[in-house]
Amino acid sequence: MRDWRLWLVPSALVIVLDQLTKHWIVQAFSFGESSPVTSYFNLVLAHNSGAAFSFLAAAGGWQRLFFITVAALASAVILHLLRKHGRQTLFGLALSLVLGGALGNLVDRIHWGYVVDFLDFYYGNYHWPAFNVADMAITGGVILLVWDSLRKPGAGKP
Template sequence: MAKTLPKQSGSNGAGGTLVPWLGIAVIVILADQLTKIAIAKIFSYGEGRAITSFFNLVLVYNKGAAFSFLSAAGGWQRWAFTALGVVAALVICYLLKRHAAQKLFCTALALIMGGALGNVIDRLMYGHVIDFLDFHVGGWHWPAFNLADSAITVGAVLLVFDELRRVRGAR
């Protein structure tokens, strides 16, 4: 008699394939890097251009983390944030493999991983992150950011939404 082998497809949410999720991360990385290259070729450091009444493109560098946190820390932050991004990507790969059937959860993680690695690439290549999206409304002005930061933010929002949905479904 033939033996039946256990399923390896990840249909139960564990042990699934990483390919679609890594594909999303790679798309984020490519879009992020291509836009940064384009902005760096078009603009000089600090140069900007108004696009609308609330949005500018401007080339700025960020040696720190979000909102330039620790940007003047003396250089160690480059390696700390690089290591943090790499460790986060490894943990995310583990979670993606384990929960591959949870599409929204994995999409969120893939966006976060792509954004984190996009900024890691900048830190390794340039020693800083290239930011260029500059929004302002009235007297409010947000720090400039990039597509990697946007992917991380969208991924975080999707994680919260997914968890709220999961909690509500458990009731």
């Protein structure tokens, strides 16, 4: 992309879609309420005060400021990388997805003190930890970053 700032468009789209879906679920569900959609998927209103898979969720409250700081620093690094490598299409898209996801969850942490999760996939009695649109963007962005690094000449060589 000629101008690195164009990578902010996919990030903004992720943030808007993430916040709209979270707003809808908060309006439609009570905390802990679940509604089956298929035999392996529920919509549920869950609060995650920790990180991925509720890591540090029960840490006593200090983790809120910690995760806000981490998200802000990661966003600054991503913006720097986009400015420096914005012409690399796959790399730029990957970073823009991660940035949008990080900022979508950052909005929740600042506003609510936790992240709103609502997608619950399961098999039998095993439930994957609930997640949201921002989490999907982060995961997709990381997958694209790995793919991009493996496509480059000399990838995996010491």
